[in-house]
Amino acid sequence: MKFLNPLLFTLLSVVVLYGCSENKENNKEVIKYVKTETITPSVEGEKLVFNGYIKEHSLTTLSFRVGGPIIKLNVKTGEYVNKGETIASIDKRDYQLQVRSTKAQYEQVEGEYKRYKELYEKDKIPANSYEKIKSGYLMAKTAYDNARNQLRDTDLKAPFSGYIFGKMTENFQTVGPGVPIVSLMDISKLEVVISIPENLINKVKNSNRNFLSVENSNVSDLPINIVSISEKTGNDGMYEMKLNFNNDTSYNIYPGMSAEVTMHCDKQSGTLKIPATAVLHIDDNNYVWLYNKSTHTVKRVRVDINKIVNNGFIEISSGVNYGDIIVTAGVNYLQDGQKVMPLKKSSKSNVGGLL
16 A cells, blocks of 8 residues: 655645635625715804893892881892892881781680581581681681781892892881882893894894803803894894803803804705715716615615715715715725625724724
């Protein structure tokens, strides 16, 4: 029996192993990486800039609901007060006496009312007798409740947190109900007031991105919201618009400051646009590759082109819809049903999309 030369046997083994390896590589499915983009509605718009001024959210004049001499008014103009804090007080002497008097009457009538009610429920007294006692009881209770309310009203409390803008009276001055005592300014929110000319009023009504800049406070591009637009022009022929924002002490923005408002009057375009690099031209027809997220495959679909627009985009009339994912690069090297993997979006900290 003859044996193969050891060297020849080794060479044959290498060839066989190489052939098997090559077959495995040929059978392995190659997944191509592609650049994709989701078709979204295009936005067209205009940026408008207006000058205005800052205004407080509200400026309220506070007064007592009862009258008498003021015995406490210790707040100062510009002082900050919290909601519920006592701003001023009226002499309580007469009101305390009224409470004691009405309380005694109420307690006396209350006892009698309870006795008559028990008798009435047992049918031992007529209804008209019971109704008279009940009426007297309700009148006494109302007088007592009113006296207690008036006593509470001798303290003037802040209805909201804010700054004392002005004082109209002084300590020991006798005032009547409704006489202005102080004015309280709420700046938890601030408003921006601007004037809009007639030719721009319809544009600004569609504004959905508005930003505030206050140069003297080093504030810029602060998002603000439209509150109201006047229904008619003022004496200057302009419409008044108010916008507001939640104030923060770090902004250092105060009522009376000059401000600038930038309004982006965006509107959604009715045309569907895709990158020109996504279009594949075959035999006078135009196609794009649709990416299927479920199967990770691409499918070629025919599209109709209206026109080429600016910035490397093409306007499409049919074939694709908003929300479709299309391949935007390397479209000449794909096949129907081919498996692909979208490239990750690159970022400032991920240059080239490698991470």
